[in-house]
Amino acid sequence: MRTEHAAAFLLALAGSAAGCREAPLPSIPSGRVARARADAERSLLALSPREARAGELFQAQPQGSAGLAVIGTGFTPDDEVCWGGRPLPTTFAHTRLLTATVPAEYLAEPGPVEVSVEAPADPSRRLTATFRLLPTSERP
Amino acid sequence: MADSVRSRGFLPAGARRAAVLTLLAGAAACRAGPRRFVRLPLPSSEVERLSAGTETRPGLWLSPGDSVSWDVPAGPACRLDASWTSVLAGPRRSLEVRLAARPGGRELLRETVLLRGDPADWNRWSIGLPARDAASRLEILARDPGSGSPEHSLFISEPSLSARGGAPARTLVLLLVDTLRADHVSAYGYGKPTTPRLDAYFRDGLRAESCFPAANWTLPSHASLLTSTSVARHGVGRYARSLPDDLETLAATLARGGFRTLAVTGGGYVDPSFGFARGFDRFAVEPKHAAAAVTRALAMLDENAGEPVFLFLHTYQVHDYSPDLAAARRLFPDLAALGPQWEQDAGRARERMTDPSFMGWMRARYDAALGSVDDAFGELVAGLERRGRLGRTAIVFTSDHGEALCDRDWHGQCLEWGHGSPYLFEEELRVPLEVRVPWRPNARGVLRANASLLDVGPTLADAAEVAAPDSFEGRSLLADAPASDRVIVTEGPPHDALALRRAQAKRIQRTGGSPSSLFDPAMRYYRMPVEECFDLARDPAERHPSSCAESGGPGLRRATDRYVASSFPGALVVRVPAPASGPAPAKLWARGRGGAPALRTFGLASPPTLAQVGAVAEAQFSVGPAAAWVAIEPRDGSRALEVTLSGAGRAVMPSGRPVAEGSGKWSDFAWAGREPLPEGTALFTLPPAPRSSASASPVPGDVAARLLALGYLRGGPSLSGVLEPLPVTRRGGESPLAPDEIRVRHAD
Numbered sequence: 088m089r090t091e092h093a094a095a096f097l098l099a100l101a102g103s104a105a106g107c108r109e110a111p112l113p114s115i116p117s118g119r120v121a122r123a124r125a126d127a128e129r130s131l132l133a134l135s136p137r138e139a140r141a142g143e144l145f146q147a148q149p150q151g152s153a154g155l156a157v158i159g160t161g162f163t164p165d166d167e168v169c170w171g172g173r174p175l176p177t178t179f180a181h182t183r184l185l186t187a188t189v190p191a192e193y194l195a196e197p198g199p200v201e202v203s204v205e206a207p208a209d210p211s212r213r214l215t216a217t218f219r220l221l222p223t224s225e226r227p
Numbered sequence: 228m229a230d231s232v233r234s235r236g237f238l239p240a241g242a243r244r245a246a247v248l249t250l251l252a253g254a255a256a257c258r259a260g261p262r263r264f265v266r267l268p269l270p271s272s273e274v275e276r277l278s279a280g281t282e283t284r285p286g287l288w289l290s291p292g293d294s295v296s297w298d299v300p301a302g303p304a305c306r307l308d309a310s311w312t313s314v315l316a317g318p319r320r321s322l323e324v325r326l327a328a329r330p331g332g333r334e335l336l337r338e339t340v341l342l343r344g345d346p347a348d349w350n351r352w353s354i355g356l357p358a359r360d361a362a363s364r365l366e367i368l369a370r371d372p373g374s375g376s377p378e379h380s381l382f383i384s385e386p387s388l389s390a391r392g393g394a395p396a397r398t399l400v401l402l403l404v405d406t407l408r409a410d411h412v413s414a415y416g417y418g419k420p421t422t423p424r425l426d427a428y429f430r431d432g433l434r435a436e437s438c439f440p441a442a443n444w445t446l447p448s449h450a451s452l453l454t455s456t457s458v459a460r461h462g463v464g465r466y467a468r469s470l471p472d473d474l475e476t477l478a479a480t481l482a483r484g485g486f487r488t489l490a491v492t493g494g495g496y497v498d499p500s501f502g503f504a505r506g507f508d509r510f511a512v513e514p515k516h517a518a519a520a521v522t523r524a525l526a527m528l529d530e531n532a533g534e535p536v537f538l539f540l541h542t543y544q545v546h547d548y549s550p551d552l553a554a555a556r557r558l559f560p561d562l563a564a565l566g567p568q569w570e571q572d573a574g575r576a577r578e579r580m581t582d583p584s585f586m587g588w589m590r591a592r593y594d595a596a597l598g599s600v601d602d603a604f605g606e607l608v609a610g611l612e613r614r615g616r617l618g619r620t621a622i623v624f625t626s627d628h629g630e631a632l633c634d635r636d637w638h639g640q641c642l643e644w645g646h647g648s649p650y651l652f653e654e655e656l657r658v659p660l661e662v663r664v665p666w667r668p669n670a671r672g673v674l675r676a677n678a679s680l681l682d683v684g685p686t687l688a689d690a691a692e693v694a695a696p697d698s699f700e701g702r703s704l705l706a707d708a709p710a711s712d713r714v715i716v717t718e719g720p721p722h723d724a725l726a727l728r729r730a731q732a733k734r735i736q737r738t739g740g741s742p743s744s745l746f747d748p749a750m751r752y753y754r755m756p757v758e759e760c761f762d763l764a765r766d767p768a769e770r771h772p773s774s775c776a777e778s779g780g781p782g783l784r785r786a787t788d789r790y791v792a793s794s795f796p797g798a799l800v801v802r803v804p805a806p807a808s809g810p811a812p813a814k815l816w817a818r819g820r821g822g823a824p825a826l827r828t829f830g831l832a833s834p835p836t837l838a839q840v841g842a843v844a845e846a847q848f849s850v851g852p853a854a855a856w857v858a859i860e861p862r863d864g865s866r867a868l869e870v871t872l873s874g875a876g877r878a879v880m881p882s883g884r885p886v887a888e889g890s891g892k893w894s895d896f897a898w899a900g901r902e903p904l905p906e907g908t909a910l911f912t913l914p915p916a917p918r919s920s921a922s923a924s925p926v927p928g929d930v931a932a933r934l935l936a937l938g939y940l941r942g943g944p945s946l947s948g949v950l951e952p953l954p955v956t957r958r959g960g961e962s963p964l965a966p967d968e969i970r971v972r973h974a975d
Contacts (some may be wrong), residue, residue, distance in 0.1 A: 097562065100622055110934050111774055113265070113300050113302075114265060115265055115266070115267055115268065115297055115298070115300070115388075116268070116270070116297070116298060117268040117270050117271070117297075118267060118269055118270060118295045118296055118297040118386075119269060119270065119295065119297075120269075120270055120273050120287065120293065120294070120295045121294045121295075121296070122290070122291065122292075123290060123291065123292025124290075124292070125294050135317075179275075180278075180314060181275055181277055181314075183288060184314055187242060
């Protein structure tokens with residue numbers, strides 16, 4: 088064993104022994120969260136994926152449809168994802184994530200597609216982003 | 228386990244790797260002994276519950292650049308543990324962990340943690356922290372994987388510090404076998420050896436001879452069991468779908484007491500979506516058989532080796548009549564007893580319901596499924612023993628309700644197979660309850676007094692030596708035996724049906740509503756008596772109803788009033804007796820001082836018609852064949868009401884004094900503890916509590932006409948089915964309601 092490794096072993100052994108020492112564990116006050124940027128109350132931040140080649144399934148689902156994740160903030164279980172205005176089967180995962188399945192027939196033609204998050208009870212809370220269906224010759 | 232790479236320090240890279248490996252080996256050695264841990268609490272405003280894989284855990288999101296920090300006191304070296312998921316795939320995430328003395332002291336540690344594992348599932352990471360000789364700031368920072376995109380967020384759960392030491396950790400297990408009636412458990416006298424392993428384990432424990440749930444189906448019964456509150460208090464299954472936020476759960480109580488709280492359930496109604504994950508560090512859904520649930524639970528124990536643990540283990544295997552082959556063969560060497568295609572679930576079996584042998588097959592499957600759970604329990608005990616935990620493990624074994632297995636005929640047909648209807652006979656209600664706490668050796672033998680599933684929470688808190696919250700309604704069975712005159716209520720929500728018992732006296736109240744029988748869609752429960760009383764000492768099978776006017780009947784009627792009234796704290800509750808001549812229409816109007824009160828009902832055979840105009844609320848309903856209750860909840864804080872009754876008989880105060888036309892004080896109507904209520908119509912109240920306001924209903928045009936006729940409104944045929952707040956006029960010559968004033972009048 089080289090000298091530096093022996094030193095490391097002894098150091099780690101001492102640390103391990105200290106870790107096993109019996110000592111009381113007092114309760115700890117609630118933590119504080121610091122955000123790098125403030126979350127909007129409700130926002131659509133990203134689509135995953137953002138683009139795909141026309142005619143090809145992305146994140147293929149068992150029913151022959153594609154899987155789309157919508158990332159944002161302030162989502163609710165009532166939200167519905169729409170693809171070019173057409174509602175998609177939507178699952179509310181949590182306040183920052185919706186998932187939706189896109190039927191294969193919606194993916195045939197290249198071009199931009201408006202993806203929206205609709206709040207049925209309050210149309211003013213609609214959010215939008217653009218998904219790009221690329222020509223088949225172009226790689227996403 | 229994460230890679231941990233020290234980014235500052237005096238050791239070269241090779242030595243650092245060696246040190247890390249040795250530290251990890253040391254940590255593994257620590258796992259063999261007891262560990263105590265302390266949670267790093269997350270700010271409640273940031274906490275969410277997230278499902279990933281098959282588990283739900285509480286935690287918070289950290290986007291790149293976000294951090295969470297705690298002030299930690301001085302202490303020895305310890306370990307920081309947590310778990311993470313991101314739900315989405317993406318670039319490899321990393322965290323930075325910093326520890327610095329405060330205020331503005333030197334940095335004790337700065338390490339980058341590269342997170343490994345399936346981002347769609349939960350993954351654990353841990354890191355050793357050095358000893359601190361002064362208060363320090365511990366910070367976890369989500370590092371930016373490059374793009375800064377919020378889709379690269381991390382969800383951090385279960386952060387805690389742990390250290391080896393202390394007494395060997397205690398383990399508390401709550402084993403709940405869904406839909407298990409007591410009389411099919413061998414220890415409760417069943418003829419078949421369905422539960423040899425359970426019987427052997429609990430031979431040195433305490434067995435409650437008669438234990439009853441607070442509700443007769445899974446969702447409300449679990450809501451009661453896991454909060455030790457009645458359906459009247461939590462409302463789940465009646466008008467609430469999930470646990471109210473203001474009730475402390477058993478898991479939260481035990482977490483407060485230093486236990487890691489783990490759940491493995493069969494899902495369905497015992498699922499996080501109903502609020503049941505509250506208080507649990509980890510809540511896993513394992514819908515397969517009990518053996519799989521036990522395997523999962525033991526794996527969770529391994530991941531929390533050495534720590535004090537509360538484990539809630541729930542299985543639907545008996546509910547689903549779904550035995551494993553080994554238990555089926557053990558109990559029924561001739562598997563033909565289980566009927567054809569017995570491996571299929573009970574739902575498919577219903578296709579053969581018309582076969583005369585059908586219920587015989589189903590009873591055999593039920594017993595064999597219980598035998599399978601018993602096998603799994605044997606694996607659980609063996610697993611606890613292998614892990615050195617068994618000697619310091621307390622186990623409570625019970626069920627949430629029983630099951631009718633065509634135990635009685637009704638007009639020559641099977642009355643009921645299943646549970647959750649207004650049936651409420653003993654086979655649907657009586658459940659096993661066995662408790663073994665090795666460090667409480669006096670808690671053994673047979674408890675003859677009636678027990679309630681509300682007692683499970685206080686019993687486990689007692690075993691854990693943790694103070695139960697005031698909201699717990701049950702009592703610890705490890706303390707003195709329950710009082711013999713205790714009243715235990717089981718509700719059948721949302722049917723407004725009740726079964727009450729005091730000692731051996733039992734009263735069932737049904738509304739006369741009409742859920743269909745499983746075996747004959749034309750069979751309706753309204754043919755069953757709306758009130759039945761039994762002396763279970765003389766008639767344990769409930770075949771010969773006794774008079775409700777004798778023995779315990781009147782007392783249980785009063786207890787019914789009290790139970791129903793406890794559903795509506797802060798309300799004036801009116802009991803409307805059933806007319807002797809049969810169902811009859813009744814109306815009730817209530818006017819508040821500063822706004823319309825909320826009206827809610829209990830015990831009606833069909834829903835009431837509710838309406839509201841301005842400060843007046845109206846309920847129209849049909850009373851009978853059973854008595855019903857209307858709760859009038861002031862929403863203006865004044866505790867002032869004017870109530871008009873029509874078709875409902877004469878009102879009587881708790882004191883027995885008839886309510887004259889005119890006024891009284893709220894206190895005249897106040898419920899006075901255990902004071903008996905007179906028979907007949909009664910008015911009484913419970914101490915006020917804040918209530919959220921309910922939305923108003925649309926107003927049919929004829930409501931306006933009636934209110935006009937009663938003098939509550941002036942003018943305006945403008946009420947054409949649309950609710951508009953209208954000024955409410957005083958009726959001729961009467962003064963406005965004063966605070967705390969109750970006025971009652973009869974419109975007949």
